Structures are given as structure tokens and as C-alpha cells.
Amino acid sequence: MAFQIPRGTQDILPGEVERWQFVEQKARELCRLYQYKEIRTPIFEHTELFARGVGESTDIVQKEMYTFEDRKGRSITLRPEGTASTVRSFVEKKLYANPHQPTKLYYIGPMFRYERPQTGRFRQFVQFGIEAIGSHDPAIDAEVISLAMNLYNSVGLKKLKLIINSLGDHESRKAHKEALIAHFEPRIGEFCSDCQNRLKQNPLRILDCKKDSGHELMKSAPSILEYLNEESVSYFEKLKSYLTDLNISYEVDPNLVRGLDYYNHTAFEIMSDAEGFGAITTLAGGGRYNGLVEDIGGPKAPGIGFAMSIERLLAALNAEGYSLPLEESIDCYVVALGDKAKDRSVSLVNELRQAGLTAEKDYEDKKMKAQFKAADRLKANFVAVLGEDELEKNIITVKNMETGDQTEVSINHFISFIQESK
Template sequence: MINIAKGTQDLLPEVTSDWQYVENKLREIAQNYNYKEIRTPIFEHTELFTRGVGGSTDIVQKEMYTFTDKGDRSITLRPEGTAPVVRSYIENKMHGYANQPIKLFYEGPMFRYERKQKGRYRQFVQFGVEAIGAEDPAIDAEIIAMVMDIYQSFGLKKLKLYINSIGDIDSRSEYNKALVEHFKPSIEEFCSDCQQRIDTNPMRILDCKKDREHRLVKSAPRIYDYLNDDSKQYFEQVKLYLDQLGIDYEVDTNLVRGLDYYTHTAFEVMSDAEGFGAITTLCGGGRYNGLLEMLDGPNETGIGFALSIERLLLALEAEGIEIEHDDALDLFIATLDEDSKQYAVQLLHRLRKAGVKADTDYKSRKLKGQMKQADRERAKYTIVLGENEIKNQQVKLKDMNDGGEHVIELSSLTDELKERLS
């Protein structure tokens, strides 16, 4: 027997309805904020991620699924969504569109070779949003508001929003110098990853999962002390908008995010629901000034976020929230003989074309077995077709909720059902 690959999962019919509900709701909320869907390839040239995500990140160093194709090109299954969206923005010259900024959302599978943990997979589904072409604290606040709107719309309450400013490129450069001076004398006390980061991206040391409790991490300089006046003013404006929107947040000066392209606003949403797991992050995002130029694009800026649908579902489970959606069958047709089965096939076709969710028996079960199947399908209505029903062109439409029966003409079955279902 061939088993499923490690770090992946089969989504069976009993759970895909939950996924469809979540995905539809995410799209609906994004569209309410006037974001439009973009779909990029599942694989890209590896250089896109080594340049766009950053060579010092765990994603590039450890987690990417990379292979050489038949044309001897290095190809990578996408590990995240921002770099592909930015690549598409540049390649399709979206900076020339009349309506700016360009507001996009995406949803699809991502791939990272990481250790299997609760709610984390090597193939996972990410929903993300990018607003490219405007450097305005108001759109930073809009993005964060959308994130909170998404989680709260599902009924989640045990949420914590953390925000920080990484400052502009100049502020970030000065802060990196201070971190090198702080960590360098004792860098041998840190993990091998951090010992490399001291020379490539010292801010990542603050984000290290292994050394987060190290005394030097706790006593490290704070980014706010190195923000220039423009960066401070930008961050204060973002906070002012969030205050006006009534969005609760906490400033976390150690919040730097894991990717090299972030500047100014960075944020994460955490769940503190009991049983959610050791890793409490639900969502993260931030502003990326300079990423487009890094990928040979125009001097434009963007901001976005990405969330894992798997972890969203896990958070709902941790808070005991059940997804309520109607996937019950509208009508089940039970048949008594071969002639009525043939009639049922034609009748089903007409009903389905009219938008009625209907089915029948294909296992030649007795009537009792067919009615049990109708119950399992949670059918709202049933009819029984036999010789008399076909001859008289009348059936008893049974309401499976209250047991009531109504004799109706077969010719009016579709209209009767649609009226009752509405």
C-alpha cells in the first residue's frame, strides 16, 4: 500500500465543506475591502525566493522544495505568497494601472520542508492579501483591520494583536549595528543559526525559537530607540488609526518577523485559547519597502499579510466553535423497481438543472435501506417512486423534519421544492 507523504493530509468530504465555507468567507471579506483575486503558479524560479524572501531566512536555507527541471533550471515550489505576487505585479506592469494602489488577495497551497507539528504541514493552504503602490499609514491600518475582521467574523475571541515598527531602511541599518555590538561578544552562546545571522540579519536573532529566552535577547536594544523621526511619526499614525477603529493591540518591540524584506509596520495575531498548541501564531504580516526594487521592479511599496487556513480551523476547534453550514441534501428519491429507477434518473437530471440538490439509490437497496441513506444524507425531503406514482403522475413529498406529507403533481415538483426550500 502506498501511504500519503509525510507532512501532507487528505481532506475528506466530511471536512471539505468546512474548508469551502472558510474559503468563501475569506474571499467575501477581502472583496468587501475592494481586494481582487490573483492566482500565481505553484512553482517559480528559485531566484525569486532567494532574492525576494532573503538568503538568511529559514525558508530559503532549510525549508524550500527545490529541484532542477529538464531544462536545467532551478525551480522551487512556492513557500510563501508575497514574492510571487510582487513578481507578477512587476512582470505585468501593474504600476501603470489607473487605479492605485493595486489591492490583491490570493489563496492556495504553499510548500515548506519543516518539522511536522500540530496545525503545521509541509503542504499547507495560505490566504494572503497585498496592497502595492501606496505608503500610507491608513492602508496599514486597513490591512490590520481586515485581519481582525476575518478572525472575529468566525467568532474567535481569544485573540491578541501585536504590532511593531522596524523603521525605514536607514533606521533598520542603525539598529542592526547596535544588535551586532550587543550580541557579537557572546555570540558563541547562541545556536548555529544565530551565529550566522549576526553577519547577515542580526534582527533575526530576536526571532529565534531556540534562543528566545537567552538573557541577551531579553536585554537587547529596542528598535524604537533607533527609529528616525519619519519612522516614529509613521508608526504613531498607524497606532492612531487603529485607536480610531477601536482595535486593541500591544506593541511588541521584539516583533521583527522572519523575512528580510519588512520595513516600518510589522504585526502578528496570536491565539491564547487553551489547547491551541505551543506555537500560538495565527497570522503575520507587514510593510515591505524596497522589495520591488530588490526584484528589479519600480520604486513602489507594499503591505500585506498571510494566514494558514489549517491554523484558522485549529483555532476554531480550540475555542469550541463549530462551523454551521447547510450541506444537507434537498431531496432524496427512493425507487421501488427498475422502471421507477429509470424515471428517477430523468427526474433527477431536471431537478439538478433547476438548482435542486438531489440524489437517489444506486446500490439496489430495499426501501428501508434507501430511507436510512436519506437520513444519513440529512435529506430535507423525500419521495418514493413506484408504478402507481409514475402512472398517476403524483407523489407524496415527505418533510423529513416534521414528518408531514403532501401529495403533489410530478410536473410541479421542481417549483414546489424550490418554494419550500426558499
């Protein structure tokens, strides 16, 4: 029987995985500069965490979660996103008690959603995200957006668009919710069943519906910006001022609501403007979630974060035709000829590696010409040839593959020669 990979998943093979490592390393470097610390949470959690933390009216909870019962009948869910787990850990491990706040965390790991697979979207996908918990300051909102934009810029993406919106505080959202119900209710029967269910649960989510996006009531729906109270307006204006100070361009879209129930005040998405990227242009999204920590059983602690798909970032790089500057060569390939030389090459290659040099040798008993071809495929900077005669003289012939120069080197000084010649 021939086994195949499950639909919506992928094998990331050598040659491609290096691109992932490059992006992930850039993310870690940026987080160090911004002082975000890594957190690693379980891949599965109790289902109730996501129902409460993500929101029962969301598509994620209603349609997309991988949920099962364990052997004791407990409902378990593979994590569909990273914020709920991070906040759960923040509460459970009492990170709010640390003297330095806000608590700034990041994660990189697989998430799972039962969605229709398409370009850059999988059922198992890798998400990088950050969470800053414990501050009401709009400056931290600007910092979170800045980190996201800087990551995309640092890997070479150019065609980006930042969309922002304010969802207001509890008072503003309540007024807007009532206005949306009054607007949609008389003709809600013309909308899909999901929108009909959302009318009373969370009418803001109707604006996020893809199926009914062309309905005339969508265009005339009351904007959240019309219902922001003085505090919410002031918060949003301060955020926009900070983004301007950071030289970050943005557009305000009053219809941007995001797909999760816990957002308030700041909401944002970063999109790709690259031609041919696909119908779904969103690369990253995030926002403020004041109240989520309390919902999960913690103290009052406001938060903001974002998440981005590594798959979609790489797809955007492909759409822009940009190749990452990956290190694909090795330092030295050792060619061994004869049994004694082959035996000695085992320790020589190990000595190179112990010295921090990338090295390889033949394990298939190939002829000299074939070993040189192998060195070419690995883009070796140097090829070291060791035969029986060289071994007796305690020397090794080193060829610089860029210049073609050959040098006889004492085996005792071989490692230092390669180090100095790099």
C-alpha cells in the same frame, strides 16, 4: 504494496473539506468588500526569486525550501510563501501602470516548506494572503490588519491577540543593526550557528531565534523603538491611531521582527489565546515591505500584506470548541420502487438539480427502508417516493422529513412544489 501519504501532508476528506470551503468563501467575500482582487501564480518559480524576495538569511531559504533542477538544469523551487510570486507578477505584468493604485491583490493556494510537522503546521499547507502595493499611507496598513482581524471574527474566533511593532525605515534599521552587532558580537560564540551567521547578515533575525530565546543578552538587546527616527515614529503613531479608530485592540512588542528579510516599518502578528492551542500560537503575520518591488526589478512601489494558514485557523476553531454553521442537508431524496420508476427517477433528480435544488437518489438497488435510511444520513429535507402505481397516475408522494407530513403531488408540479416548500 500499500502506499501512504507523504509526511507533513494531509488528505482533506468530505465532511472536513466543507469547513475549508466555508473559510475560503468568507475570505473571498471580505476581499470583495475591501476591493482586493484574486491573483493565481504558479506553484513553482525560479529559485532566485525566493532567495532575493524572501531573503537569503531566512530559515525559509536556508533550510525549508523544496528546490530541484528541471530537465534543463534550471533551479526551481515550490513556492514557500505568496508575497514574492505576487510581487514578481506585479512587476512582470506591469500592474503598477494601472491608473488606480494601490494594486490590491489576494491569493489562496498551497505552499511548501520542509518543516517538522506539528499541530496546525504541515509541509504542504494552504495560505490565504493579501498584498496592497503602491501606497506609503499608514491607513492602508490599518486596512490590511483590519481585514485579517475581520476574517477571524467572521468565522467565529474570539480569543485573539494582535501584536504590532515598527521596524523603522532604512535609516532607523541601519542604526539599530549597528547597535545589535555591538551588543551581541562580544559573546556571539555562546549562540547557535544560525545566530552566528546572522550577526553580520541580518542581526535583527537573532531576536527571532527560538533556540537562544532564553539567553540573557536577548532580554537586554537594544530595542528598535529606541532607534526610530522622527519619520518612523510619526508613521507608527499614525498606524496606532488608525487601529484605535477601528476599535482594534493591540499590544506593542519591540521584539517582533517577523521571519522575512523584506519587512520595514509595520510588522504584526495575530495570535490565538485559546487554551490548549499549542506551543506555536501565531495564526497570521505580515508587514510592510518598501523596497521589495525594486529588489525584484520593478519601479519604486511600497507594499504591505499578510498571510495566514487555513490549517491553523481551523485548529484555532477546534481549540475554542466552535463549530462552523455549515449547510449539511440536501433538499430532496428521490426513492424509486420498480424498474420504470427507477428509470423515471434519473430525469427527476436531474430536473431538481437543474432548478438549483440539491438532490440524490439510490444507485445500489436498495429496498425502500434502506433508501429512507440513506435519506436520513444525508439529512434530506424532503423524500419523494415514486412507485409503479404513482407513475401510472402521474403523481409522486412527498414527505416533509421535519414535520412528517405527506402530500401527493402531480409530477408536473413536483419541482415547483419543492421550491415553494423550502
